Amino acid sequence: MSLSLVLNTNNVITNGLNSQYQYNFINVAFNVPQNSTMCISNVTIPYSWFNLNSSLYSNTSFQYTFPTSSGTVTFSVNIPNGFYDVDNINEYLQSVMIKNKQYLVNASGQYVYYITLAYNTTYYGVQLKCYNVPTSLPTGYTNPSGMTFSSTTSTPQLIVLSTNNFGTIIGFSTGTYPSVPQTTTQTVLSNTTPNGSPVNSLIMRCNLIDNSVAMPSDIVDSIPIDAVFGANVTYQPNFPKWVKLKAGKYSYMTVQFVDQDNNAIQANDNNVLITLLLQLGTV
16 A cells, blocks of 8 residues: 655744655554565755754854054854855955955945955855954055054965854864964965855655664655755655564654755755655555
């Protein structure tokens, strides 16, 4: 006998993760005979989990130094939870530098910042640039924020802390870049492979599954992320991938999505549609 089960937002478990769902069987006790199997028919799930999350990934903070009239001062950057690419991180850094009055405006009316982060697609990395901060206002520039000047020209420094995982996002190991302030522009390339998002793929798990060749043994299938943040991830296998079910009686079925390393996912949108096919063996 074949059955089709559908889970949606009404089945979400309210634990703050929005990635775990429970289907309560109508007759309380659902009998799963020996030799029963399950597979995914279709999954639609919004791509709504953040890549920067202070509680889940501890990857939202770093520091930088900046030369001022009081000497070189260290400033902290704490990025709010969200989905950020390197350009977004750079924009947030700029907003912090504006708040800290660490910018000038050139003759074209453009804001000038002295530390930037950008993609370097040629080398599959992130490129840090630290420019030497002048000791006085350059010709043609204005200083609307009242930035103070050091008596000695030097570059800012980016500090990747050992107390969190922000460095993995931009591909920089723990340390200070450049290691000491310089008097000329410094360009530093990632020294590890940037991992723009801790979640690179999804794994679906279910309490009814008895997948003896997998660990954990409740894995139904893996789901590639084929969408950009904010769009729907849609998965419809080209052929049925039947997985064995544990024989027994069940009052409910749970389904959860985890990342490629079986870590919990904290989604913001639980408006999913999950269709599962069950083939029940003979009793």
